[in-house]
Amino acid sequence: MTETNEANLKVHYICQTYAETKATRGGQAGLKIVKQFEYSTSHEAETRAEREFRSEECAGADAYMVIEDPDSGEVGEPAFIVRLGAVPDAGEY
Numbered sequence: 001m002t003e004t005n006e007a008n009l010k011v012h013y014i015c016q017t018y019a020e021t022k023a024t025r026g027g028q029a030g031l032k033i034v035k036q037f038e039y040s041t042s043h044e045a046e047t048r049a050e051r052e053f054r055s056e057e058c059a060g061a062d063a064y065m066v067i068e069d070p071d072s073g074e075v076g077e078p079a080f081i082v083r084l085g086a087v088p089d090a091g092e093y
Contacts, residue, residue, distance in 0.1 A: 008069065008070060008071055009067050009068065009069055009070075010067070010068045010069075010070055011065055011066075011067055011068075012038055012065065012066050012067075012068060013038065013039045013040065013041060013042050013044065013045040013063070013064075013065050013081075014036060014037070014038055014039075014045060014062075014063070014064055014065070014066065014078075015035075015036070015037045015039065015045045015046075015048040015049045015052065015061065015062070015063050016033055016035070016036045016037075016049075016061065016062045016063075016064070017033070017034045017035045017036075017049075017052045017053075017058050017060070017061045018031040018032065018033060018034060018058070018059050018060040018061065018062075018085075018086060018087060018088070019031070019032055019034045019057060019058065019059050020059045020086060031059060031060065031086060031087070031088055034057070034058070035052065042063070042065060042081050045063040045064070045065075045081060046063040046081050046082050048063070049061040049062060049063035049081075049082055049084060050082070050084065053084040053085055058085070059085055059086040060083070060084055060085030060086040060087040061082075061083075061084045061085065061087070062078075062080060062082070062083050062084075062087050063080070063081040063082045064078040064079060064080045064081055065078070065079050065081065066078050066079070078090075
């Protein structure tokens with residue numbers, strides 16, 4: 001992100017879940033985002049990721065935070081709180 005007034009920055013705590021996709025002809029299996037929730041604290045996002053990961057439909061779950069500059073619309077790289085199960089490589093965000 002570019003230099004900005006830190007007082008304007010907004011922190012987002014996200015829980016994101018994944019399901020496995022089946023391989024198509026000539027393709028590979030992969031992951032797709034199924035659910036995404038936003039919370040006010042890192043603890044809430046982490047707790048939700050842990051709860052979602054226990055469900056049968058969930059292949060993996062992330063809890064992470066990102067910082068947004070509302071003035072420019074820029075969003076920083078995710079800082080992971082917890083990563084459970086099958087999740088994309090961090091560079092795929």
